[in-house]
Amino acid sequence: MDYKKLAEVYEDLEKTSKRLEKTSILSKFLKAIPKSDLQNIIYLIEGRVFPQWDERKIGFSSRSTIKAISVASGNSFEKVESLLNKKGDLGLVAEELMKKKKQRTLHSKKLVVKDVFENIRKLAELEGKGTVDKKVGLITELLGNSNYKEAKYVVKTVLENLRVGVSEGIVRDSIASAFKKDVDEIEKVGDYTADYGEVAVLAKENKLKSIKLKPGRPFKLMLALPAENVEKAFDDLGKPTQFEHKLDGFRMSVHNDGKNISLFTRRLEDVTTQFPDVVEIVKKHVKGKSFIIDCEAVGYDHRNKKYLPFQNISQRIKRKYDIEDMAKKFPVELNVFDVIYHNGKNLMEKNLKFRRELLEKIIKIRKREIILTKKLITDDEKKVKEFFKEALRKSMEGLMAKNYDGEYKPGRYVKGWMKLKEVLEPLDVVITHAYWGEGKRANLLTSYRIAIMDNGDFKDIGKVSTGIKEKAEGLTYWKMTSLLDPLILKSKGKEVEVKPKIVIEVEYEEIQKSSNYSSGWALRFPRVVRLRDEKDVRDINDIEGVKRIHNLQRKK
Ligand code: AMP
Numbered sequence: 001m002d003y004k005k006l007a008e009v010y011e012d013l014e015k016t017s018k019r020l021e022k023t024s025i026l027s028k029f030l031k032a033i034p035k036s037d038l039q040n041i042i043y044l045i046e047g048r049v050f051p052q053w054d055e056r057k058i059g060f061s062s063r064s065t066i067k068a069i070s071v072a073s074g075n076s077f078e079k080v081e082s083l084l085n086k087k088g089d090l091g092l093v094a095e096e097l098m099k100k101k102k103q104r105t106l107h108s109k110k111l112v113v114k115d116v117f118e119n120i121r122k123l124a125e126l127e128g129k130g131t132v133d134k135k136v137g138l139i140t141e142l143l144g145n146s147n148y149k150e151a152k153y154v155v156k157t158v159l160e161n162l163r164v165g166v167s168e169g170i171v172r173d174s175i176a177s178a179f180k181k182d183v184d185e186i187e188k189v190g191d192y193t194a195d196y197g198e199v200a201v202l203a204k205e206n207k208l209k210s211i212k213l214k215p216g217r218p219f220k221l222m223l224a225l226p227a228e229n230v231e232k233a234f235d236d237l238g239k240p241t242q243f244e245h246k247l248d249g250f251r252m253s254v255h256n257d258g259k260n261i262s263l264f265t266r267r268l269e270d271v272t273t274q275f276p277d278v279v280e281i282v283k284k285h286v287k288g289k290s291f292i293i294d295c296e297a298v299g300y301d302h303r304n305k306k307y308l309p310f311q312n313i314s315q316r317i318k319r320k321y322d323i324e325d326m327a328k329k330f331p332v333e334l335n336v337f338d339v340i341y342h343n344g345k346n347l348m349e350k351n352l353k354f355r356r357e358l359l360e361k362i363i364k365i366r367k368r369e370i371i372l373t374k375k376l377i378t379d380d381e382k383k384v385k386e387f388f389k390e391a392l393r394k395s396m397e398g399l400m401a402k403n404y405d406g407e408y409k410p411g412r413y414v415k416g417w418m419k420l421k422e423v424l425e426p427l428d429v430v431i432t433h434a435y436w437g438e439g440k441r442a443n444l445l446t447s448y449r450i451a452i453m454d455n456g457d458f459k460d461i462g463k464v465s466t467g468i469k470e471k472a473e474g475l476t477y478w479k480m481t482s483l484l485d486p487l488i489l490k491s492k493g494k495e496v497e498v499k500p501k502i503v504i505e506v507e508y509e510e511i512q513k514s515s516n517y518s519s520g521w522a523l524r525f526p527r528v529v530r531l532r533d534e535k536d537v538r539d540i541n542d543i544e545g546v547k548r549i550h551n552l553q554r555k556k
Pocket of ligand 1: 223244245246247249251252296337373
């Protein structure tokens with residue numbers, strides 16, 4: 001199929017914000033796509049070149065994109081860069097420059113979807129030295145064959161910034177409507193495959209029924225939404241709720257199809273070969289001819305048997321050699337919390353009470369090999385708080401709260417699972433630099449470099465861009481921009497240095513040591529909470545305070 005057709009659909013999708021209209025545009029388009037292109041076009045509509053479960057990134061930099069645009073459009077690198085500063089979005093830059101270009105390249109040919117897909121996919125696959133030029137060449141080739149509209153979407157896709165407003169729900173509904181299928185059925189198969197490209201092909205060929213939950217085939221796992229506090233968890237999940245310790249390991253879904261045991265991560269990677277120790281444990285201590293159980297694999301120190309943070313064992317996941325050795329050095333304990341399939345039966349639609357009771361019958365508990373997650377089923381807030389404290393004392397990340405009457409539903413959803421994490425005391429920091437946004441936000445300062453105090457000097461501790469709102473109540477980008485704009489001292493590309501005057505309160509998940517920032521510390525997942533306009537910059541947090549919080553966090 002010609003890429004031009006897809007570019008036209010992107011344009012139509014961009015023109016409307018109405019969900020139903022988007023669904024109708026997309027469903028009409030899907031009907032017309034030949035089978036050979038269908039899977040790839042679904043990915044491209046989702047703004048990616050891999051299925052959802054495959055978290056590989058395209059990883060092509062803005063700089064390389066500028067190079068490709070410059071060669072394809074016959075403009076200097078500087079010209080492209082300066083236009084980027086004006087427009088704030090390389091897709092729009094490519095569109096404008098290719099529009100002005102009078103002639104197509106001598107050897108240009110018609111752009112087809114297959115070539116776009118394959119060239120972009122190669123960006124993620126080519127590795128090692130000397131590949132940068134090759135990669136730039138692949139994109140230059142696509143742009144050379146593009147008209148200006150096509151160029152805009154090629155660039156946006158390459159930069160993983162498509163933004164035509166197509167959510168997973170719209171893709172699901174469009175497939176259902178295009179191929180006259182039930183939305184729930186499409187969603188279910190979408191959950192089992194985590195690949196709407198594959199689902200579309202199955203729907204077109206009337207083969208949806210061939211996909212069933214079966215051991216050996218990974219499926220999307222159930223995830224948790226954050227809960228602000230215990231009260232909110234009860235509000236959403238009802239009473240009683242099942243609370244569990246939230247362990248700091250990694251997700252492992254364990255399958256036994258009657259013959260073989262296989263292990264999958266949350267990203268659906270098969271890690272069976274990396275964990276022969278786990279396979280042995282499961283063979284010995286889980287009852288049932290066939291099953292799928294959901295677990296957290298937690299590392300522990302083989303000498304003193306104490307749990308270790310995830311970082312210590314993460315290397316086992318990708319390891320290809322010395323596997324037995326690694327298993328001895330970095331053993332893991334399986335903490336089982338769910339059973340989704342047992343002796344030929346899919347249990348997803350059974351409630352948690354049923355599943356947990358079954359789990360308690362089929363796991364033979366062996367400390368530091370396989371255990372069940374510690375649970376508390378209660379309607380009493382006080383008891384939960386005690387349980388939370390106990391979890392933190394034992395170095396857990398916090399608690400999981402689970403709807404006791406809820407089914408097992410892949411993905412994150414309201415009334416399913418929630419996570420309660422400890423919020424460390426927020427920091428007051430000052431903004432020293434800010435960055436202009438992209439696209440619609442090109443005239444707004446949307447992210448901020450923040451600093452703490454160190455003996456009268458400001459020292460960086462991170463960059464924050466979440467917590468600010470687009471519009472409505474709360475702190476908006478517009479408000480931040482109006483405060484920072486008059487304080488600009490220097491500009492360089494998209495970065496501006498500002499007079500350190502604006503104090504904000506930030507929350508974060510953790511403080512880490514870091515050589516990226518001049519304070520020597522970094523905030524993990526910082527989020528702006530509010531402006532502290534009453535506060536003087538001299539009263540912001542200092543490095544001693546940060547060290548103190550870091551120590552507290554370690555003792556947890
Ligand atoms: P998060 O990654 O913060 O969204 O939290 C969800 C993750 O917590 C899951 O994917 C699991 O890997 C992990 N986890 C730890 N303890 C539990 C538990 N008791 N139940 C479910 N998930 C858990």
